[in-house]
Amino acid sequence: xxxxxxxxxxxxxxxxxxxxxxxxxxxxxxxxxxxxxxxxxxxxxxxxxxxxxxxxxxxxxxxxxxxxxxxxxxxxxxxxxxxxxxxxxxxxxxxxxxxxxxxxxxxxxxxxxxxxxxxxxxxxxxxxxxxxxxxxxxxxxxxxxxxxxxxxxxxxxxxxxxxxxxxxxxxxxxxxxxxxxxxxxxxxxxxxxxxxxxxxxxxxxxxxxxxxxxxxxxxxxxxxxxxxxxxxxxxxxxxxxxxxxxxxxxxxxxxxxxxxxxxxxxxxxxxxxxxxxxxxxxxxxxxxxxxxxxxxxxxxxxxxxxxxxxxxxxxxxxxxxxxxxxxxxxxxxxxxxxxxxxxxxxxxxxxxxxxxxxxxxxxxxxxxxxxxxxxxxxxxxxxxxxxxxxxxxxxxxxxxx
Amino acid sequence: xxxxxxxxxxxxxxxxxxxxxxxxxxxxxxxxxxxxxxxxxxxxxxxxxxxxxxxxxxxxxxxxxxxxxxxxxxxxxxxxxxxxxxxxxxxxxxxxxxxxxxxxxxxxxxxxxxxxxxxxxxxxxxxxxxxxxxxxxxxxxxxxxxxxxxxxxxxxxxxxxxxxxxxxxxxxxxxxxxxxxxxxxxxxxxxxxxxxxxxxxxxxxxxxxxxxxxxxxxxxxxxxxxxxxxxxxxxxxxxxxxxxxxxxxxxxxxxxxxxxxxxxxxxxxxxxxxxxxxxxxxxxxxxxxxxxxxxxxxxxxxxxxxxxxxxxxxxxxxxxxxxxxx
Numbered sequence: 001x002x003x004x005x006x007x008x009x010x011x012x013x014x015x016x017x018x019x020x021x022x023x024x025x026x027x028x029x030x031x032x033x034x035x036x037x038x039x040x041x042x043x044x045x046x047x048x049x050x051x052x053x054x055x056x057x058x059x060x061x062x063x064x065x066x067x068x069x070x071x072x073x074x075x076x077x078x079x080x081x082x083x084x085x086x087x088x089x090x091x092x093x094x095x096x097x098x099x100x101x102x103x104x105x106x107x108x109x110x111x112x113x114x115x116x117x118x119x120x121x122x123x124x125x126x127x128x129x130x131x132x133x134x135x136x137x138x139x140x141x142x143x144x145x146x147x148x149x150x151x152x153x154x155x156x157x158x159x160x161x162x163x164x165x166x167x168x169x170x171x172x173x174x175x176x177x178x179x180x181x182x183x184x185x186x187x188x189x190x191x192x193x194x195x196x197x198x199x200x201x202x203x204x205x206x207x208x209x210x211x212x213x214x215x216x217x218x219x220x221x222x223x224x225x226x227x228x229x230x231x232x233x234x235x236x237x238x239x240x241x242x243x244x245x246x247x248x249x250x251x252x253x254x255x256x257x258x259x260x261x262x263x264x265x266x267x268x269x270x271x272x273x274x275x276x277x278x279x280x281x282x283x284x285x286x287x288x289x290x291x292x293x294x295x296x297x298x299x300x301x302x303x304x305x306x307x308x309x310x311x312x313x314x315x316x317x318x319x320x321x322x323x324x325x326x327x328x329x330x331x332x333x334x335x336x337x338x339x340x341x342x343x344x345x346x347x348x349x350x351x352x353x354x355x356x357x358x359x360x361x362x363x364x365x366x367x368x369x370x371x372x373x374x375x376x377x378x379x380x381x382x383x384x385x386x387x388x389x390x391x392x393x394x395x396x397x398x399x400x401x
Numbered sequence: 402x403x404x405x406x407x408x409x410x411x412x413x414x415x416x417x418x419x420x421x422x423x424x425x426x427x428x429x430x431x432x433x434x435x436x437x438x439x440x441x442x443x444x445x446x447x448x449x450x451x452x453x454x455x456x457x458x459x460x461x462x463x464x465x466x467x468x469x470x471x472x473x474x475x476x477x478x479x480x481x482x483x484x485x486x487x488x489x490x491x492x493x494x495x496x497x498x499x500x501x502x503x504x505x506x507x508x509x510x511x512x513x514x515x516x517x518x519x520x521x522x523x524x525x526x527x528x529x530x531x532x533x534x535x536x537x538x539x540x541x542x543x544x545x546x547x548x549x550x551x552x553x554x555x556x557x558x559x560x561x562x563x564x565x566x567x568x569x570x571x572x573x574x575x576x577x578x579x580x581x582x583x584x585x586x587x588x589x590x591x592x593x594x595x596x597x598x599x600x601x602x603x604x605x606x607x608x609x610x611x612x613x614x615x616x617x618x619x620x621x622x623x624x625x626x627x628x629x630x631x632x633x634x635x636x637x638x639x640x641x642x643x644x645x646x647x648x649x650x651x652x653x654x655x656x657x658x659x660x661x662x663x664x665x666x667x668x669x670x671x672x673x674x675x676x677x678x679x680x681x682x683x684x685x686x687x688x689x690x691x692x693x694x695x696x697x698x699x700x701x702x703x704x705x706x707x708x709x710x711x712x713x714x715x716x717x718x719x720x721x722x723x724x725x726x727x
Contacts, residue, residue: 112474142505153473154505158497164463165498168470168478175426175452176474204490208463215458369504370542372511372566376596377643378542 029288032242034268035258039316041324043263052267058331064105064262065322065332066340068097071121072319073344074130077351078120078137082297086355087137091118095260095292098318099225101125102265103193103287106273109151110190112169114162117155118225119195126152130347131354140361159196160203163222166194167209170218170276191219191276193269199230201246202238210250210282219276221269222247222284225259227291232304244286252282259289260318290316402585408578410552411441411517413586414559415479419449422477425563428455428464429481429517438483439519439578461491465516469498472512477563485520486529486701492537499568500543515562519575520548521614521664522711525704532701533665538570539642539674546641547595548572550616552582554592554639561595572641574614598645600652604634607658607724610649610675612638615662615712622717631725641671649675650682657688658724662712667695689727692720 036053037043043053075092082090093100100121107113107125115122120133128145135144136155143154156162170192180187200206201224213220224243228235239246247254253275257268265287272283290313294301301310326332367382405413418425427442433456436443446454457464461482468478482488488495495516502512522531538544545567549555555573562569591599601616602623611619616637623633634652638644653659659679661672672693679691694712702710 141507142501143507143509146509147506148509154510156498158493161466161494161498164466164494165470165473167463168467168472169474170470171467172471172474172476175476178452205462205466205494208458208460208466211458211460212463212467365507366504369506369508371545372503372508375545375643376646 029242029256032244033256033258033288034264035261036264036267037261037321037325039260039321041321041328043325046264046267049264049267049271052270053263056263056266060105061263061322061326062332062336064101064266065319065326066343067101067105067121067124068262068319068322069340070344070347071101071124071130072097073348074120074124074351077348078134079293079297081134081352081355082137087134087297088139089137090297091137091295092291092293092297093118093120095290095313095318096225096227097121098262098322099259099265099287099289102262103223103269103285106266106269107193108188108190108273110188111273112151112153112173112190112192113195114153114166114169114192115155115195116159116162116197116200117157118197119155122195123152126150128152129354131351134351134355135358138355138358140358159200160205160209163194163196163200163209164205164212166192166220166222167213167216167218170213170220171216173219174216189219189277191221191273193221193223193273195223195225197224197230198226198228198235198238198243199233201243210246210252210284213282214250214252217279217281219279220282221272221276222282223269224284224286225289226286227259227289229291229295229301229305231295231299232301234305242286244284247284250282250284252284254284254286256286256288259287260316260321262318262322402583404581405552405556405584406579406581407549407552407555407574408439408441410556410582410584411559411573412443412445413584414556415442415445416448417556417586418479418560418563419445419453421560422563424475425477425479426453426455426471427479427481428457428468430457430459430464430483432456432481437481439575441517441573441578442481461487461489462494465491465494465499465514468514468516469494469502469512472514473502473510477513477515479515479517479563482516482518484530485518485532485534488516488518488534491516495538495544495568495570496541500541503567504543511566512568513563513566514568515559515565515571516569517559517571517573519573519578521574521576522701522707523576523614525707527704528701531704531707533663533696535570535572535641535663536665536670539671544568544570544642545596546570546572547639548574548613548641549639550574550577550611550613550637552580553584553590556584556586557589557592558595558639565595572613577614577617580617596640596643596645598639598648599637600634600648601637602633602635604632605656606632607660607721608634608636608649608652608656609660609662609717609721610636610638611662612641613663615664618712618714619662619717622714622721625714625718626721631721633721644671644675644678646675646678646682649679653679653683654686657686658727659687659691660694660717660720660724661691662694662717662720663696664711665696666698667693668698670695689724692724694720
């Protein structure tokens with residue numbers, strides 16, 4: 001099957017059945033879910049997506065593992081930094097590595113990514129220095145990196161707001177491509193990935209973004225990580241139908257993929273991005289995964305869910321199954337896994353030392369960033385603050401405020 | 402010089418922006434073939450096409466949110482919100498995203514989005530069609546808010562809003578859409594700075610500050626007061642954020658008395674902000690407390706009684722009398 005073709009509706013097991021009634025999905029999520037690499041580490045087949053998996057070189061598969069292991073190690077380090085008082089808060093991603101690395105590695109440089117606030121794995125795939133992510137959680141920046149450098153937007157904390165930004169950005173890409181084509185340009189086509197979660201799926205902005213994306217056939221992939229918990233509220237409270245089914249209501253394909261299967265996530269996202277880049281409109285991907293840890297370091301999952309559930313999901317761990325596959329197939333040896341551990345520790349050390357050496361922000365910068373053009377009120381208030389601060393000079397050994 | 406209505410002046414200003422800036426585009430509900438419910442975008446889709454004059458789904462958060470995305474891609478979207486009272490589904494995007502994006506990014510990102518909002522009452526309409534929510538936006542750092550009161554300003558200020566690197570809320574005085582005035586499309590003249598207040602009438606006994614739809618009312622009140630022997634200065638604020646306090650302060654230092662008039666409720670309104678600032682800047686020059694003339698602390702009333710609600714010549718004159726009596 002050619003990569004540019006829409007998979008035939010109704011293929012069993014593709015999750016692309018556009019004909020079945022909404023809500024008609026089986027209560028067994030696996031029935032509608034694309035899975036290639038099972039928890040046992042065995043590679044299955046899919047009529048559409050196996051072709052994508054076959055394209056993967058051993059080097060890429062090892063890379064997926066290394067990425068997932070790195071970001072998990074990073075997650076542990078950031079959690080430790082929070083516990084040690086170096087961060088105000090941390091938002092752990094453990095359990096969602098495959099969903100993030102698989103999708104992020106399917107993007108190309110010209111694509112633009114709008115994350116929510118847990119997309120540390122996607123950030124890694126976009127070559128963002130992960131230490132930069134911690135500025136937000138250390139309270140020294142509301143952003144932290146230059147989004148234009150890696151086409152990786154700032155974390156958006158107001159849930160789902162970025163899904164609309166994604167569609168608008170995609171509408172801009174459409175216009176750019178139209179004029180580029182008119183000028184005979186051969187620049188690679190681009191698409192946008194909008195990340196959000198099962199909780200955010202209830203926000204009105206997700207609905208509006210899907211309406212706009214469908215109306216304008218915008219090149220955007222909606223990537224929903226269904227990690228089963230919006231802080232303490234389970235997905236069942238957010239939706240009565242499998243989330244991927246909602247795409248039908250907007251008139252574009254929806255796919256549920258095993259979010260702990262990095263190979264399937266990569267395949268499905270690659271397909272969706274090709275679909276979008278080639279002008280065939282948006283796609284919704286629901287990555288079925290699980291937030292193994294707490295919502296944030298301020299959360300306590302023991303108050304709202306059973307540890308048995310967590311244990312069950314640990315049995316579906318994304319790293320374990322890829323490790324099994326790599327070992328069984330002889331694609332990676334002990335030296336490789338040892339190197340991954342060493343690289344993880346190196347990253348953790350880099351993140352720790354960078355974070356501890358991050359200089360506190362200068363309050364004056366808060367004034368200069370409000371407007372891009374000069375603003376008399378901001379200038380007046382900054383002048384007042386300078387004068388006020390000057391009054392304290394010499395009061396402290398460090399020269400005052 | 403050409404004579405045109407404020408609606409036509411905005412239309413011509415938008416046409417000029419679309420012509421001069423290939424990255425600018427209009428988006429909103431019914432702005433295409435219909436030309437908007439007030440026909441402000443009349444004829445533009447015909448001349449610029451559906452990629453630049455975009456009829457959107459009926460969703461204000463969607464309009465503002467996608468405009469932010471377009472701006473991040475390098476475009477300059479000009480959004481039309483159909484009526485003042487319908488901006489609130491987009492309020493989240495305006496206040497949490499549009500206003501903060503530049504600051505959040507440490508100055509690396511800019512979002513030059515313009516949001517046009519027809520505002521104010523006096524048109525005998527139904528609920529949500531007559532409101533003046535400017536203070537809600539003025540309280541949000543990161544936004545600029547301007548409002549023209551005449552056709553010449555309207556023509557230039559909409560273009561200046563499009564050219565501005567910061568997001569701009571452009572409030573259009575809807576009951577003055579059909580007010581005609583002379584427009585110099587070659588030269589902005591005194592309208593070259595959209596954030597500067599204009600002294601429209603000089604006087605020595607008291608100052609009236611107004612903006613948007615109440616500017617003609619303030620001028621009429623000043624003319625009426627003159628018949629009683631009072632010399633009244635009238636300032637058209639033009640910009641609500643930032644406010645040109647220098648012009649207002651200079652006027653109050655001269656007259657010693659200040660009346661601020663707006664349709665929005667006085668409580669928590671722009672008039673209170675001006676009163677507080679002027680009391681700091683010109684306390685020893687004030688002969689009377691700053692007096693506000695504005696809406697009451699109630700939802701905008703039904704059309705049959707809106708005349709009682711709205712500031713008019715008599716209410717401004719009454720405020721002047723109180724001020725002059727000190």
